[in-house]
Amino acid sequence: MTSPTRGSAVLSTLRSRLKDGTWPVGTRLPGEHELAAELGVGRNTVREALRTLVNAGLLTARRGDGTYVIATDELEAALARRVDSEEAHRVLEVRGALEIETARLAATRATEADLADLRALLAERTDATARHDDAAFLRADLAFHEAVARASGNELLLELYLGVDRAATYARERRPGGATPGKATPGKAAPATSTPEPHALVWATEDVHRDHDLLLDAITARDPEAAAAAARHLIEASHRILDSPGAHTAPTDHPERTA
Numbered sequence: 001m002t003s004p005t006r007g008s009a010v011l012s013t014l015r016s017r018l019k020d021g022t023w024p025v026g027t028r029l030p031g032e033h034e035l036a037a038e039l040g041v042g043r044n045t046v047r048e049a050l051r052t053l054v055n056a057g058l059l060t061a062r063r064g065d066g067t068y069v070i071a072t073d074e075l076e077a078a079l080a081r082r083v084d085s086e087e088a089h090r091v092l093e094v095r096g097a098l099e100i101e102t103a104r105l106a107a108t109r110a111t112e113a114d115l116a117d118l119r120a121l122l123a124e125r126t127d128a129t130a131r132h133d134d135a136a137f138l139r140a141d142l143a144f145h146e147a148v149a150r151a152s153g154n155e156l157l158l159e160l161y162l163g164v165d166r167a168a169t170y171a172r173e174r175r176p177g178g179a180t181p182g183k184a185t186p187g188k189a190a191p192a193t194s195t196p197e198p199h200a201l202v203w204a205t206e207d208v209h210r211d212h213d214l215l216l217d218a219i220t221a222r223d224p225e226a227a228a229a230a231a232r233h234l235i236e237a238s239h240r241i242l243d244s245p246g247a248h249t250a251p252t253d254h255p256e257r258t259a
Contacts, residue, residue: 010039011049018058018072025076025166027069029059057081071166075159079167089239091167096235098161099145103215103231105152107224114151118216121147125212144212148231151219208237 017023029035032050036043050067053059057077061067071077079091106114121144128137142165149161211233218226 006041007045007048010041010045011052013039014049014053015058018053018069021072023069023072025069025072028065029067029069031066073159073163075163076166079163082167091164092235092239095161095164096232096238098157098164099148099235100228100231102149102152102154102157102161103219103227104224105154105157106148107219107222107227109153110151110219114147115216115220117147118144118151118219122212122216126209129209148215148219205237205241208234208241211237 023029029050030038032043032046035046039046050059050061054061054067056074057080058069058071058073059067060070071080110118121140124140125137125144128134128140146162146165149158152158211230215227215230215234218224218230
């Protein structure tokens with residue numbers, strides 16, 4: 001029988017690895033034998049901890065293939081359960097409301113280090129657009145908005161934003177033609193075998209570039225209302241682009257940034 005103390009310690013360790021990004025969504029976990037040896041416990045202890053996380057909606061066990069991460073915390077798991085391809089706009093509405101508030105707070109709380117991060121990420125976004133690099137553009141864009149949320153200085157709001165953002169990504173990837181998980185190796189995230197859908201560079205319009213500039217300018221100027229307005233404009237643009245016919249085909253023309 002597993003010791004309650006030992007079992008709790010193993011469960012806590014596994015939760016920490018999910019939370020700190022050691023095992024991101026899509027990762028195939030090491031096998032029970034490997035985990036047991038690493039943690040210095042019996043396989044039954046590991047098996048019970050994994051079962052607890054499966055029941056919590058954080059992991060899924062695939063017969064003959066292993067155990068995969070499908071959420072990194074209970075909030076994300078709850079959101080993932082609610083999301084399907086028909087609900088993508090609902091998730092985006094919630095994320096949009098959070099982005100407006102995080103932008104407003106960032107304008108009053110961002111540190112100089114936060115501002116430097118935002119400038120660097122916006123530069124990466126611009127560079128990816130110029131290189132027509134869809135994947136790099138998406139990474140920089142997502143990282144920029146996450147950095148705005150971090151600059152809000154509210155850890156609970158950040159956690160909620162990240163949970164909703166991952167649910168939005170989950171919804172997008174479940175759309176027809178969305179990213180398809182590739183084969184993962186233990187402890188590594190499964191790679192995507194196609195470009196995330198909709199194609200990220202459809203967001204690389206002059207108006208959207210300008211709104212990103214305005215958002216960063218407002219945060220730098222410590223103007224919360226201007227920051228909230230810029231975030232709102234970005235959200236409205238995202239909804240228009242998501243509804244446009246060209247959002248689900250590879251872009252053939254990539255506008256250069258003018259600002």
